[in-house]
Amino acid sequence: MMPKSSNLLQTEESAYLNRVFTDIDQTLMLVGTSQSTQNLSVTFEKTFNVVTASNTQDIFKALGSENIDLILVDTAGDNELWIESLRYIRSSSLLNLIPVIVLSEKNSVYEQLTALELGALDCLLKPVNPFLLTAKISNYMKLMKNVRELELVSSTDGLTGLANKMQLDTTLLSEWHRMRRSKRPLCALMIDVDHFKLFNDAYGHLEGDECLKSVAEVIKHVTGRDSDFAARFGGEEFVILLPCTEKSGAEKIAQTLLTKIVALKIPSASKQHKFLSVSIGVSSCQPHDIDAQGIEPSWLLEEADKNMYKAKQNGRNQYCL
Ligand SMILES: Nc1nc2c(ncn2[C@@H]2O[C@H](COP(=O)(O)OP(=O)(O)OP(=O)(O)O)[C@@H](O)[C@H]2O)c(=O)[nH]1
Numbered sequence: 374m375m376p377k378s379s380n381l382l383q384t385e386e387s388a389y390l391n392r393v394f395t396d397i398d399q400t401l402m403l404v405g406t407s408q409s410t411q412n413l414s415v416t417f418e419k420t421f422n423v424v425t426a427s428n429t430q431d432i433f434k435a436l437g438s439e440n441i442d443l444i445l446v447d448t449a450g451d452n453e454l455w456i457e458s459l460r461y462i463r464s465s466s467l468l469n470l471i472p473v474i475v476l477s478e479k480n481s482v483y484e485q486l487t488a489l490e491l492g493a494l495d496c497l498l499k500p501v502n503p504f505l506l507t508a509k510i511s512n513y514m515k516l517m518k519n520v521r522e523l524e525l526v527s528s529t530d531g532l533t534g535l536a537n538k539m540q541l542d543t544t545l546l547s548e549w550h551r552m553r554r555s556k557r558p559l560c561a562l563m564i565d566v567d568h569f570k571l572f573n574d575a576y577g578h579l580e581g582d583e584c585l586k587s588v589a590e591v592i593k594h595v596t597g598r599d600s601d602f603a604a605r606f607g608g609e610e611f612v613i614l615l616p617c618t619e620k621s622g623a624e625k626i627a628q629t630l631l632t633k634i635v636a637l638k639i640p641s642a643s644k645q646h647k648f649l650s651v652s653i654g655v656s657s658c659q660p661h662d663i664d665a666q667g668i669e670p671s672w673l674l675e676e677a678d679k680n681m682y683k684a685k686q687n688g689r690n691q692y693c694l
Pocket of ligand 1: 567570571578581607689
């Protein structure tokens, strides 16, 4: 049989790529010198939406305007650029969720190890067939999309869409560290729906679930800052974390929450109140308290829980701190 000419082979590979990867609507960011990103763009532009970056400012700008699925960093040409880019990507809380592949020109174990140590998912060596490279990148994108979806499912409460208890534990720990770094207070709100057992008994469990969803929607909307965090703690209990917030700010949020929950006008099943309400415990921690009193992150929630029970004892539909 006659060997296939390289043109014919390329046409077949190209057709194969189009057939197998036509459903891809993903954005690839190419990072490298302008010469290298120009060359790579030609390889990828039929398959992906391509954005290019030749410095960290470009990376930052692209992040603001595009939803990036994968970053391909080419080490060719400028040794400082790729290392600086990887460091920048790793230090950015938004970017470090995006998988990074490094394309290395030197057959240098040291360079590959550096790339992997700086957070690259893989380091591919040049020369690499452009079709194979496209297929590999596409597979990495799919893999990471699945990983992100799994991460989201495992950290989200299925009923309300808020974060779940597991995610709360992780976030509480990172906010605790942030408080120490920023030297600004961290507050927590423990929110418990009043007489919810009576509500379920009177209106049924499904109606009870709808009620929890409505409460969760209000909680989502009162937490306005990017750093505010809300979770379903379990059952009819919710937690809000308010980083870099003074006690007075937490009180304001608690009061807004009380007003907005009653404004839902969900009929209460108890004779005590006309409309469904919540009781809220507020706790606050100053960075210097941690060292002075040797307290741990769980203290913040325990304190909020104690104060929530005080609010219940004082007649519900109120907050205590
Ligand atoms: N519909 C529904 N009910 C739930 C869910 N999780 C917990 N519950 C119910 O919430 C009720 C909580 O009851 P209790 O802890 O006695 O508290 P309460 O009736 O709200 O009374 P107070 O907290 O004292 O105001 C229980 O009946 C649980 O079964 C859920 O996901 N959906």
